[in-house]
Amino acid sequence: MEQFIAFVKKEFYHVLRDRRTLFILFGMPLAQILIFGFALTNEVKNARIAVFDQAKDEASQQLISRITASGYFEIQEDVMDNSLMEDAFKSGKIKLAIIFPRHFENDLFHQHHAQIQVIADASDPNTATTLTSYISSIIQDYQAELAGGAAVMPYQIIPEIRMLYNPQLKGAPNFVPGVMALVLMLVSVMMTAISIVREKETGTMEVLLVSPFKPTWVILSKAVPYLILSLVNVLTILLMSVYVLDLPIAGSWVLLLAESTLFIITCLTLGIFISIKTKSQQVAMLISLMGMLLPTIMFSGFMFPIENMPLPLQLISNVVPAKWFYIIIKSIMIKGLGFEGIWKETLILIMITLFFFLLSLRSFKIRLE
Incomplete structure (x- = not known):
């Protein structure tokens, strides 16, 4: 038994003296837990997007505020028209663009429905699908707030979704x-x-x-x-x-x-x-x-x-x-x-x-x- 304990001690000494072995035993598990558990996630956060607000009315500003407050998006203020938006998509500066048409609030409260154009970079179909889903959920929440708990939505905002570069969302x-x-x-x-x-x-x-x-x-x-x-x-x-x-x-x-x-x-x-x-x-x-x-x-x-x-x-x-x-x-x-x-x-x-x-x-x- 004493010989066995002596061999165990000897092996411990070998392990403790070898820095590479210690790194594999303790460093690698810690690094993997931190990287895979904390840093690497398929959840999309802080995605760079552009907002082209042609209406500039109270309803569009409220919806933009909700989008900003969600924490999922980071609005690029220097992309404010169609030409800059196209260049931003090509360079990868933005992942998604939202365009509010003129008379957005008027259409919503007088005609009871309004449209918003949502353009996504579908060269990465998973990210594009996730971002458009986030936008759709924010719009639905805003509609529910306007409805005030009514069973039937009196106001409808219809997002017109367009996928750039990969409209079929192929992998x-x-x-x-x-x-x-x-x-x-x-x-x-x-x-x-x-x-x-x-x-x-x-x-x-x-x-x-x-x-x-x-x-x-x-x-x-x-x-x-x-x-x-x-x-x-x-x-x-x-x-x-x-x-x-x-x-x-x-x-x-x-x-x-x-x-x-x-x-x-x-x-x-x-x-x-x-x-x-x-x-x-x-x-x-x-x-x-x-x-x-x-x-x-x-x-x-x-x-x-x-x-x-x-x-x-x-x-x-x-x-x-x-x-x-x-x-x-x-x-x-x-x-x-x-x-x-x-x-x-x-x-x-x-x-x-x-x-x-x-x-x-x-x-x-x-x-x-």
Whole structure:
């Protein structure tokens, strides 16, 4: 029994001395509880919307006040006419727009019915459906207050709902860009991450280091095959989207392929950096799999709205390349935007790529330890 207790103590000492084990035992559960239980939710809050009030009467102002007080919406004051509204939808500045017609109050109290136009960005059908449901509920509550408890509603406000970019509310416009970002991130990073480590483990890295190849060419030679294979993946996904899922590409094919190539290169540089910093294929694969899978799912906007997250997590999402690629792909495929609509996101991907490429060059050691 004493020997058994001694072995238990010994194992405790090993665990307590290993910081990585302690992190897995205590850090990971706490992080997952905080992220999944608090930060990540499908509930839509603080959604940016525009209100175009052509009536400017007491009834429209009361309804706008109710919308603002609900806590679900954040009204963008600088989007106040149709032309600005269209640009705001294309740039992703707003998710929904509400238009009050002229004589709204007069129609409501004299003709006993009035209309409100509700326009939603349905490139994300789940968010669009949720937001329009919120608006409809607020309108119904306002009608009930006007009715004063009467069984029959004396005044009716009819929301005329219009879904932009995806009127049928298909899931593919949201699903395909997210899958593209996820697949390319995992494949490009994971396969590249084990490339240099494999050379270290098999001993062939010594041959490469004594060859006349410069470190730059060694790194690039590891990336080119996976760049070509990832481009084949992109073409396969796009062709299946068009001919199997019946999802037409609204924008330029050339621009779409060019942006996909940029994202693949970003992922490759990240994978090479992981490969240089790790010493075994198992560690490289684990870091690339867990380190890329969870951030891509959680912080790209594919599954969870980023604007719902606390500010620190919103800031963290800015360093996740998949977030910017997801915005780019949706803008080109669904909204049909050109380069002028995605140049900021493109510049951010270029900066991330250069950062990891230069960091990889600096970290690459020409001598084996």
